[in-house]
Amino acid sequence: MDIPESLEEIQKKIKNGECTLVQICKEYIQRINLSENNAFIEVFEEEALEKAQKIQSKISANNAGILAGMFIGIKDNICYKNHQVTASSKILNGFESKFSATAVKKILNEDGIIIGRLNCDEFAMGSSNEKSFYGPVKNPCDSKKVPGGSSGGSAAAIAEKLCTATLGSDTGGSVRQPASFCGVIGYKPTYGRVSRNGLIAYGSSFDQIGVFAKTVQDTNLISHVISGADKYDSTVATKETHKKDIQSLQKKIKIGIPEEYLNFDNLDLEIKNRLLNIVENLKSKGHEIELLKFPYIDYIVPTYYVLSTAEASSNLSRYDGAHFGFRSTEANDIESTYENTRSEGFGMEVKRRIMLGNFVLSSGYYDAYFTKAQKVRRMIADKTTQMLQNNDVLLFPTTPTTAFNIGEIKDPVTMYLQDIFTVHANIVGLPAISLPIGQHSNKMPFGVQLMTNKFKEEKLFEISQFMMETFYKK
Amino acid sequence: MNLESALLKYEPIIGIEIHAQLNTKSKAYCGDGNEFGAIPNTRTSPVSLGHPGTLPKFNKEIINHALKLGLALDCEITRWMHFDRKNYFYADLPKGYQITQDKTPICRKGQILIRLENNETKNIELTRIHMEEDSGKSIHDLDPFNTLIDLNRAGVPLLEIVTEPVIRTSKEAYEYVTEIRKLLRYLEICDGNMEEGSMRCDVNISIMPIGSEKFGDRVEVKNLNSIRNVQRSIDYEIVRQAKVLDGGEKVKVETRTFDAPSGKTSAMRKKEAAHDYRYFPEPDLNPIKIEENHLIDIKSKMPALPNELFKKFTENYGLSNYDALVIIEQKEIAQYFEQLVQFTTNFKTAANWVMVNIKSYLNQQAIEINSFPVSAEKMGLLIQMIDENLISNSLANQKLFPEMIKNPNEHPQSIAEKNDWISSDSEEELLSLVTKIIDENPSESERLKNGEKKLIGFFMGKIMKASNGTADPKKIAQILNKSLSQ
Numbered sequence: 014m015d016i017p018e019s020l021e022e023i024q025k026k027i028k029n030g031e032c033t034l035v036q037i038c039k040e041y042i043q044r045i046n047l048s049e050n051n052a053f054i055e056v057f058e059e060e061a062l063e064k065a066q067k068i069q070s071k072i073s074a075n076n077a078g079i080l081a082g083m084f085i086g087i088k089d090n091i092c093y094k095n096h097q098v099t100a101s102s103k104i105l106n107g108f109e110s111k112f113s114a115t116a117v118k119k120i121l122n123e124d125g126i127i128i129g130r131l132n133c134d135e136f137a138m139g140s141s142n143e144k145s146f147y148g149p150v151k152n153p154c155d156s157k158k159v160p161g162g163s164s165g166g167s168a169a170a171i172a173e174k175l176c177t178a179t180l181g182s183d184t185g186g187s188v189r190q191p192a193s194f195c196g197v198i199g200y201k202p203t204y205g206r207v208s209r210n211g212l213i214a215y216g217s218s219f220d221q222i223g224v225f226a227k228t229v230q231d232t233n234l235i236s237h238v239i240s241g242a243d244k245y246d247s248t249v250a251t252k253e254t255h256k257k258d259i260q261s262l263q264k265k266i267k268i269g270i271p272e273e274y275l276n277f278d279n280l281d282l283e284i285k286n287r288l289l290n291i292v293e294n295l296k297s298k299g300h301e302i303e304l305l306k307f308p309y310i311d312y313i314v315p316t317y318y319v320l321s322t323a324e325a326s327s328n329l330s331r332y333d334g335a336h337f338g339f340r341s342t343e344a345n346d347i348e349s350t351y352e353n354t355r356s357e358g359f360g361m362e363v364k365r366r367i368m369l370g371n372f373v374l375s376s377g378y379y380d381a382y383f384t385k386a387q388k389v390r391r392m393i394a395d396k397t398t399q400m401l402q403n404n405d406v407l408l409f410p411t412t413p414t415t416a417f418n419i420g421e422i423k424d425p426v427t428m429y430l431q432d433i434f435t436v437h438a439n440i441v442g443l444p445a446i447s448l449p450i451g452q453h454s455n456k457m458p459f460g461v462q463l464m465t466n467k468f469k470e471e472k473l474f475e476i477s478q479f480m481m482e483t484f485y486k487k
Numbered sequence: 488m489n490l491e492s493a494l495l496k497y498e499p500i501i502g503i504e505i506h507a508q509l510n511t512k513s514k515a516y517c518g519d520g521n522e523f524g525a526i527p528n529t530r531t532s533p534v535s536l537g538h539p540g541t542l543p544k545f546n547k548e549i550i551n552h553a554l555k556l557g558l559a560l561d562c563e564i565t566r567w568m569h570f571d572r573k574n575y576f577y578a579d580l581p582k583g584y585q586i587t588q589d590k591t592p593i594c595r596k597g598q599i600l601i602r603l604e605n606n607e608t609k610n611i612e613l614t615r616i617h618m619e620e621d622s623g624k625s626i627h628d629l630d631p632f633n634t635l636i637d638l639n640r641a642g643v644p645l646l647e648i649v650t651e652p653v654i655r656t657s658k659e660a661y662e663y664v665t666e667i668r669k670l671l672r673y674l675e676i677c678d679g680n681m682e683e684g685s686m687r688c689d690v691n692i693s694i695m696p697i698g699s700e701k702f703g704d705r706v707e708v709k710n711l712n713s714i715r716n717v718q719r720s721i722d723y724e725i726v727r728q729a730k731v732l733d734g735g736e737k738v739k740v741e742t743r744t745f746d747a748p749s750g751k752t753s754a755m756r757k758k759e760a761a762h763d764y765r766y767f768p769e770p771d772l773n774p775i776k777i778e779e780n781h782l783i784d785i786k787s788k789m790p791a792l793p794n795e796l797f798k799k800f801t802e803n804y805g806l807s808n809y810d811a812l813v814i815i816e817q818k819e820i821a822q823y824f825e826q827l828v829q830f831t832t833n834f835k836t837a838a839n840w841v842m843v844n845i846k847s848y849l850n851q852q853a854i855e856i857n858s859f860p861v862s863a864e865k866m867g868l869l870i871q872m873i874d875e876n877l878i879s880n881s882l883a884n885q886k887l888f889p890e891m892i893k894n895p896n897e898h899p900q901s902i903a904e905k906n907d908w909i910s911s912d913s914e915e916e917l918l919s920l921v922t923k924i925i926d927e928n929p930s931e932s933e934r935l936k937n938g939e940k941k942l943i944g945f946f947m948g949k950i951m952k953a954s955n956g957t958a959d960p961k962k963i964a965q966i967l968n969k970s971l972s973q
Contacts, residue, residue, distance in 0.1 A: 092540040100539070111533045114540060211540040217770035246542050247773050324770055327574050330583020331537040335636075347634075351576055374574075374765035383767060 014040045018227040020177060020234065023082040027072055034072065034082060038065035041084050041128060045175045050151040050160075052169040054089055055097065056129040064126045071124060078124035079257065080238060083231070085120055086179040088167050089130045090137055091222065092211035093117050100213045101145040102135045104358030105338045114211020115246065116180060116222050116239040123238050128176050132166030135360045136329065137182050137215045139163045140190055140431040141422065144362045149419055152195060154457055158416040161191030164225070168195040171225045178226040178235055184216045185317050186411075186435020188223030189447035189462060193411035196449040196458030198477075200224045200232045203467045204442030205250040207236075208243035214328040216321030219439040229481055232446070233259050233474040240470075255470040262479040266300050268292075269404035271307035274434060281414045284459055287451045288410060291461065291484060298483075305400045305407070312389050314429055317436040319373050319386035326370025332358065365425060394441040398466075406463045406476055410434050411447040415457035438464050446477050450484040490722050493729035497694040500702050501654035501721060505667055507646045507677040508621060508685040509552045515620045515644035516543030516586060523683050527637035535642040537581030542771050545570075549644045550775065552676040553593045553618050554785045556646060559670055559792055560613060562597030566777045570618075570769035575762060579623035579636050587619035587647075589766040593777075599670070600794055601662040606808060611663050614649045621645050646677075652691070652702065657721035664688055664714045669793050673818045681712050688717050693738065694728045703728070704738040708752055710745050720745040723752055796821050804834035813842050819856045820846070823863055830867020833874055840866060844888055860895035869899045879959045882908050886956070910957050914966070917958060921966045924949050936971055943967070 016037055017023050026032055038061050045053045061084070071077035087093060090100040092110035099105035117127060134144040142150040142165025150165040152158040153173040160169040164181025168191035171179055181188040183201035192199020201223040212222055222239065226232045233255070240254040270292065275285060292302050334340035334354030341353035359367070373382035400407060411434055422428050438445035444467070447460035463480070465473045514521050517534035534541040557564050568591035572584040594616035602608050623641035627634050648667060654660050668679035668686060679686045688711045693703035706728070708720045723745075728738050743752040791799075793815045800811035815821045820841065827837045845866075849856060869887065872878045877900065878887060890902050903909050924946060925932045935942040943964070950963050 090540075098539065105539065108539070110540065111538060112540075210542050213539045214542075214771075245544060246771075247544055248542075248771065323767055327572050327584050327765070327767070330574060330576065331539070331581060333576060333583060335578045336536060336581050337538065347578055371765060374767055376763050376765075379765075379767075 016040055016174065016177075018174070018177075020080070020083050020231050023177065024072075027069070027082055034065040034069040035062060037082075038062050038084065038126070038128070041176055044173070045129065048173055048175060050153050050156065050169050050173060051148055052132055052150050052153075052160075052166040052173065052175060053086065053129045054099075054101070054132050054147050054166070057096065057127060061126050061128045068124045068126065078122060079234065080120060080123040080125035083125045083178060083235075084128045084176040085125050085235070086129050086131045086167065086170050086176045087117065087127055088133050088137075088164050088179070088181045090133060090182055090213040090215075091117060091130075091180055092213070093127055093130070096130070098130070098213065099146065100136045101133050101147055102332075102359065102363070103146045103339055104332045104354070106146070108338045110211070112211065114222070115208035115243045117211060119239050119241075120235070125235075125238070131164070131170055131179060131181075133181075134163035134165065134187075135363050136213065136325070137163040137184055137187055137220075138325070138362050138366055140186070140428055141417070141419075142166065142169075142191070143419060144360055146360070151419070152416050152457075154196060155416070157418055158457065159194065159419050159421075161194035161412070161416060163187040163191075164199075164223070165191050167225050168192050168197055168199065171195070171197040171227060174227075178224060178231055180235075180239075181223050181225055182212055182215070183221055183223040183435075183439065184219045184321060185439050186432045188225065189411050189435050189438075189445060189460065190431065192225060192447040192449070193451075193458070193460030193462075194416035196460075198224075198226050198229060198232050198446065198448060198481075199411075199460070200236060200446040201438055201444060202236060202240065202470065203250070203444045204439075205248050206240050206254075206444070206468065206470070208239075208241075208246040208249045210243055210245035214324075216324045216439075217328060218324060219317070219321055221439075229474055229478045230259060232477075233257070233470075236470060236474075250468065252468055255474070259474045259478050260471070262475050265298075266405045266476060266479075267303065267403060268295060268300060269303045269305045269400055269407045271310075271400070271407060271409055272304045273307045273310040274409040277310065277413060277433065279413045279430070280410060281453070281459075283453050284410050284413070284415075284451060287459075288408070288461065291450070292408075294483070303404060305404075307396065307400065309389070309393050309396060310433075313393065313436055313440065314433055316386045316389045316393065317432065317440055318369065318429060319382050320390065320440075322366045322370035323374050323383055324370070326367045326374065329359075329363065329367055334358070362425070390440055393437070397437070397441045397443065401466050405472060406465045409462055409464075411460035411462040415453045415455060415459050434462060443467060444470050444473055446473060448477055448480055448485070450480060450486075452486065488726055488730050488733065490726055493694075493726050496697060497725070497729050497732070498697050498699070499655060499692060499694050499721070499725050500652045500705075501657075501660055502652040502691040503650050503654060503660060503663060503717075504689040504691070505648040505664065506621075506687040506689075507556075507648065507667075507671050507679070509549060509644040509646060509676055510678060510685075511546055511548045511552070511644055513546060514642040515546050515549060515618075516642055517541075519642065521643050522639075523680075523685060525639050527635075527639060530639040531641070535581070535638060537583070543586060543769075545772055545775075546644065549618055550593070550777070551785060552644075552674075553616065553646055554777070554782065555674045555676060555789060556648070556670070557594035557597065557616055558782075558786060558789060559674060560594070560597035560599055560616070560648075562594035562613065562616060564777060564782060565591055565593050565595065567591070567774060568593055568777075569774040570772045571766045572769050574765040577622065577625075578634065579625045579638070579641065581623070581638060581641060585620060585622065586769055586772070588617035590768075592617035599663065599666050601659060601666050602808075602812070603658065603662065609659060611659070612651045612653050614651050616646055616648050619645050619647060657718040657725075660690065660721055661714055661718040664717050666793070668714070669816070673790060673792055675790075681714065684712070687711070688714075690717060690721060690724075692721055692724045692728075694725060694732070703732075704740050706738060706740065706752075707742045708745055709742060709755070712747065716745055716747055719747075719750050720752055723750055727752070790818070791821075793821075800824075804828065804838075806834060806838050810835075810838045810842065814838060817856070823856050823859070826863035827866055830864050831870045831874075833870055836870050836873070837867075840870065844884065848892065861891050862895065865891060865895065865899060872899060872903065876910055876959065878903055878908055879910055879957065881960065882956055907955050908957050910959055914962075917954075917962060917966050918970070920950060920953055920958070921963065921970050924953060925970060932971065
């Protein structure tokens with residue numbers, strides 16, 4: 014059975030009686046069960062079918078929510094009441110959440126169906142989805158390649174059409190980078206746009222729940238639903254959310270390009286050329302392009318890793334075997350409970366980041382690392398604001414290369430440098446989207462990234478829609 | 488070595504940290520109820536249990552509590568502040584960090600006046616007051632094999648009040664903690680109950696040779712569950728440290744616990760060698776800005792504070808320092824007194840009625856002044872009746888006051904009239920009464936005339952009885968003396 018890629022078409026099909034929501038649900042479940050890419054950790058089969066039945070009748074009665082017809086997978090670090098959530102870590106093996114994330118509640122209120130939970134790097138730390146307690150996820154475009162990370166399962170599920178849309182989380186590029194590697198749309202909202210309530214914390218001042226989908230409309234629609242003030246998260250803006258429909262682009266736009274990003278040493282030449290080619294095309298259509306200086310490119314990854322690991326080291330303290338989740342069998346007193354539970358329960362990458370975070374916060378090093386990184390963060394923010402003053406968006410690559418092979422990158426620093434183009438948006442809290450408008454001669458897709466000012470999602474989606482219409486090839 | 492001899496040689500330097508649990512309805516960062524004594528682990532939620540995905544949400548009521556205390560203590564109020572995380576592992580700290588204020592405490596500096604013997608006073612200067620959350624409770628002595636954890640207390644809001652090292656004696660420490668507790672109660676932000684742990688003290692104490700300027704090595708004493716024990720632990724530590732120094736050794740920098748029955752302190756089990764709390768700004772909570780209007784609003788709602796009342800009672804009402812202190816000890820009593828003096832200007836008598844009659848009735852009944860049935864207005868009328876000689880002091884004390892408690896709505900004068908307690912203040916009437924009793928008892932009056940003084944009591948009793956108790960004993964005595972000497 015063929016399921017259309019966009020919600021609009023799915024809803025049309027159902028309205029026309031061409032198929033039912035239950036049939037679509039069964040088809041997705043079958044696809045998930047047959048998939049060998051390890052994107053889904055768990056399918057909420059019975060429950061999804063039951064909901065499909067109910068929402069089908071709501072559609073017939075014309076009183077369904079705006080997400081009726083959509084099947085959404087959620088990354089394994091987003092809480093769903095009475096369902097397991099483990100951040101793909103042994104340390105939370107078997108843990109069930111007592112509450113639903115605000116984003117999940119909002120989706121359910123609009124009759125979206127949560128179909129299952131998706132594999133990711135442990136505690137969202139990684140750029141390849143190789144660091145999961147449940148094993149690596151394979152890239153549906155080429156099963157020898159990684160899907161990117163940390164939301165690798167969320168990206169792969171969309172690329173393989175295992176559901177209509179997915180939620181991921183983006184702390185340093187964990188939505189946009191896998192979107193680029195898997196050839197799908199990946200969107201990170203403004204920091205403070207979507208409640209983090211129910212998102213397992215990694216780097217609290219960077220984390221945002223993001224969206225994967227095949228179309229800009231669907232990305233926009235889900236973003237519209239999950240955004241907005243929340244009494245459980247005081248860092249969420251009370252600003253009105255963006256509209257549920259995208260306006261079509263009327264005016265010529267101004268696009269800024271950080272030169273240093275374009276001239277980055279390790280940027281794949283074909284990716285660079287595609288970008289230049291897109292720029293030429295836009296110019297020819299009368300849009301304005303401005304090359305910008307961004308002198309902080311060398312500081313962007315270190316700043317991110319100092320601050321995010323500092324927050325992570327504290328956020329992950331609660332996994333100690335005392336109150337919930339995994340506890341080592343070698344736990345005899347309080348010391349051995351902590352030591353053995355955390356030694357056995359966390360993977361190597363998580364331990365590395367906890368150690369790093371504790372180091373940069375420790376007395377004697379705090380000012381040299383944490384305080385300095387905070388200052389650099391502010392400088393980057395000021396510079397970025399300035400770069401966006403005369404431009405509607407900034408345009409640059411999402412990833413320096415296409416997806417690499419599973420097991421190929423072993424050195425952690427090389428892996429961290431995968432985030433070179435994505436951490437910028439997290440450091441300054443801006444909304445950014447990766448659009449699948451690149452195709453490499455190596456047969457792998459790659460994304461192009463747009464970033465704009467805080468809370469200018471409407472404009473971002475408007476331009477994204479235009480870019481997809483102009484440059485996306487199926 | 489005893490305390491006296493230790494103090495001849497060494498000077499103690501004392502600083503105190505007080506943790507006051509705020510009596511907000513809910514906890515600091517979530518909606519869990521904030522109450523003492525609930526069944527363990529029933530005042531919890533995913534937030535206070537530190538479950539994955541939960542976020543703190545600041546309870547703004549805490550700010551108002553902190554501002555009240557800050558204003559009462561004359562502190563500098565921080566206008567722009569943030570929270571910090573203090574990271575450490577312990578089983579009663581589910582998140583693995585405490586949300587507190589490190590770099591930007593809500594209040595800085597400030598001071599409180601304490602009263603010492605011989606009308607001496609001293610200002611105790613404060614370093615800071617900051618907002619933070621309490622941990623849960625580890626219970627080590629309930630189960631022989633396991634430590635039990637109660638997380639009802641986890642996330643209860645606290646104010647930590649820190650003094651400069653300016654306290655010099657255990658008596659000053661006693662008075663300081665007493666004053667802070669009184670203030671917390673006046674402001675109605677903490678019940679100050681040290682036994683239940685809603686107010687807790689840690690004492691930092693070191694000693695140095697008299698005349699020295701370099702502070703000695705410091706010991707922290709915890710587990711002080713009464714103000715008396717704050718004083719006892721300091722006295723014990725002074726002697727202990729003096730012995731150590733006299734023995735040629737150094738005082739070990741450590742945390743000690745006070746054992747109330749023995750009155751001794753002992754070193755606590757070592758937790759971690761050197762704690763590095765790795766403080767950093769709490770990213771889950773927005774910084775807080777205190778607006779001028781907010782401060783003005785809090786200021787306008789401040790109740791009269793003990794030291795202001797002390798001044799008013801001694802200077803405006805002419806009460807003795809002692810009387811003033813007894814009355815302001817409890818806010819509600821002070822308020823009652825303030826109401827009472829609306830109805831009488833006989834301040835001294837009013838103070839006596841409050842301090843003696845009313846207080847002893849409250850003690851007897853084990854009730855608070857709020858449950859005292861007689862209104863301040865009626866008490867005022869009673870005092871007026873005495874002032875106007877409508878009733879004798881003794882009848883007012885022994886008969887009318889108890890009757891007013893039984894019939895609090897009735898006018899005291901009508902009670903007195905019904906019972907025929909109104910003084911017959913006419914000399915003539917009294918004189919004829921006295922004459923009558925003398926005539927009825929000729930032999931006794933003869934003996935009294937001949938100097939048998941003990942018979943005065945006999946006549947007084949007879950006369951009082953005949954007057955139905957309304958006669959003023961002083962007057963009777965005068966008239967009796969006059970009649971017999973004639």
